[in-house]
Amino acid sequence: MTARIIDGKAAAADLRARVGDAAAAFEAKAGRKAGLAVVLVGEDPASAVYVRSKGKATVAAGMASFEHRLDADVAEADLLALVDRLNADPAVDGILVQLPLPKHIRESVVIERIVPEKDVDGFHPVNAGRLATGLEGFVPCTPLGCLMLLKTELGDLTGKDAVVIGRSNIVGKPMAALLTRASATVTIAHSRTKDLAGHVARADIVVAAVGIAQFVKGEWLKPGATVIDVGINRTDTGLVGDVDFDSAASVAAAITPVPGGVGPMTIAVLLRNTLVAAYRNADVAFDEDSL
Ligand SMILES: Nc1nc(=O)c2c([nH]1)NC[C@@H]1CN(c3ccc(C(=O)N[C@@H](CCC(=O)O)C(=O)O)cc3)C=[N+]21
Numbered sequence: 001m002t003a004r005i006i007d008g009k010a011a012a013a014d015l016r017a018r019v020g021d022a023a024a025a026f027e028a029k030a031g032r033k034a035g036l037a038v039v040l041v042g043e044d045p046a047s048a049v050y051v052r053s054k055g056k057a058t059v060a061a062g063m064a065s066f067e068h069r070l071d072a073d074v075a076e077a078d079l080l081a082l083v084d085r086l087n088a089d090p091a092v093d094g095i096l097v098q099l100p101l102p103k104h105i106r107e108s109v110v111i112e113r114i115v116p117e118k119d120v121d122g123f124h125p126v127n128a129g130r131l132a133t134g135l136e137g138f139v140p141c142t143p144l145g146c147l148m149l150l151k152t153e154l155g156d157l158t159g160k161d162a163v164v165i166g167r168s169n170i171v172g173k174p175m176a177a178l179l180t181r182a183s184a185t186v187t188i189a190h191s192r193t194k195d196l197a198g199h200v201a202r203a204d205i206v207v208a209a210v211g212i213a214q215f216v217k218g219e220w221l222k223p224g225a226t227v228i229d230v231g232i233n234r235t236d237t238g239l240v241g242d243v244d245f246d247s248a249a250s251v252a253a254a255i256t257p258v259p260g261g262v263g264p265m266t267i268a269v270l271l272r273n274t275l276v277a278a279y280r281n282a283d284v285a286f287d288e289d290s291l
Pocket residue numbers: 050096097098099100121141232239258259260261262263264265266267
């Protein structure tokens with residue numbers, strides 16, 4: 001078998017176009033653009049590239065982009081003061097503080113300072129709790145993008161066996177919560193799971209978010225499985241995912257490539273979350289399921 005390649009770039013372009021329409025409608029109703037503030041601390045080149053592409057995509061979707069760059073040695077208190085200003089700014093609907101932060105700044109303190117209503121990353125513990133308990137909040141962009149790709153690929157996920165490899169707060173845990181909410185049967189595994197191959201062999205859906213290049217082998221997969229590769233690992237030969245793509249593509253029914261899979265969806269969902277925040281914060285009615 002040779003797997004279908006799930007085109008994340010096309011799916012992301014599709015979502016961005018729908019967000020663009022809804023952003024224009026928001027501006028007409030609210031009399032202002034939806035706004036996203038992105039904060040970058042330091043000069044990490046990869047982070048700078050992401051922040052630039054987020055800003056471009058925000059403007060292209062008809063929303064306002066506010067970029068704040070702080071020196072790598074900025075005091076934690078100064079970053080918190082900026083977050084306070086953004087929390088209070090009515091032109092800002094969403095706030096994203098690019099991670100990772102320099103070692104001297106406590107990420108958890110910064111994330112908890114963002115008001116949950118503007119936490120479009122969905123990293124605030126209040127939003128994590130809302131997802132876990134089925135309340136309305138914000139869901140982290142990468143796992144929500146993965147869920148959208150899975151629903152497009154498979155339709156209803158009820159009763160499907162899913163294995164999520166990786167248990168981070170930003171991908172693995174929220175991914176498992178979303179799949180559970182979608183009535184899949186979910187196993188959360190990780191790099192030290194005993195007989196990981198045995199767990200993967202039973203899965204209709206495999207989400208790899210373990211952060212180890214080409215960790216998941218095609219031989220582990222159930223023939224016909226759907227594979228979502230969240231990994232972005234820079235190697236001598238270029239970008240590779242957490243899945244050994246060539247061996248997996250000969251067993252799976254469908255698989256996301258790296259690049260061009262989950263990554264572009266992450267940015268499109270960030271725009272989606274920002275627009276949803278704008279409608280909620282402006283108290284303008286909106287069918288969130290239309291995105
Ligand atoms: N507060 C915060 N929120 C984030 O969402 C966040 C963050 N910090 N820190 C860094 C990670 C990483 N991230 C990516 C976004 C898009 C691509 C993406 O579009 N990738 C393309 C291109 C990859 C490339 O060529 O580098 C692709 O996979 O096709 C990748 C990675 C968001 N992150």
